[in-house]
Amino acid sequence: MTITLITIGKTDNPQLQELISLYQDRLKYYIKFDLDIIPDVKNAKKLTETLQKQKEGELILKKINPGDVVILLDEKGKQFTSVQFSEYLQKHMNSGVKRLIFVIGGPYGFSDEIYQKSNGKLSLSKMTFSHQMVRLFFVEQLYRGFTILRNEPYHHQ
Template sequence: MKLRVVWIGKTKESAIQTLTGEYLKRLSRYVATEGLEIGSEEALLKLKDRPGRTAPVLVLMDERGKQVGSEELANFLGYHRDQGVQDLIFAIGPSDGWQKETLKSATQVLSMGKMTLPHELARVVLLEQLYRGYTILTGHPYHGGH
């Protein structure tokens, strides 16, 4: 399985770039991982529509999505890993929200909670939670110690 974390728009803050790189590196210990900066929702839909052995799973992060805890996210990751999903894509959208067409194409829409986060910070939070999810799946003590 390949885990892709996708965001729309350029990264402005060097601290965000550093943290993004750190969590992508940590994730790569557990799953093939790629971070992608793209310019539009259309580019995301093209990425989703690339042919593969299995249909890609697209998870959009949106304030109206389902809220899940770390263990539930870990179960979601484990389920798709065990189902042989080839491409699992998590995407953080544009600041004005997802278009209806993009929302309809999603396999799942998740929320990080009711608080509003800057998109760059939301990316780091998502990456940390994905890393935490994989440590939960493998029994690594990271989750228990935080």
């Protein structure tokens, strides 16, 4: 199985990018992981919120293949503890899915088409974080999930 994280816009903070890269490197010992960064929509400031979500949605849909399981990182999604998230990952690996895709949308969230295409929603917290911070939190939790599945000493209960 491959896990892909699709995001809109690059991480412009070098310290955050360094930490994201650290966890990306660690993940390669557990699973094939891809970070797919879609460039920001051009002239986004001139677009309405709905039009921006629609244009971002079109770009996201181009990255999704039939058979992919698509999970949106969304504030209204299901919340897990780290252990529950590791079990969620194991369930998907056991299901035989080839590609599990997590998506971080743009500043206004997702278009209706993306919600319709998705197989579920996941929330990292009830709090709001910058999209760049969410990338770091997500890849760290992904790494943590795999260390839990392998009973490695990274996670403490």
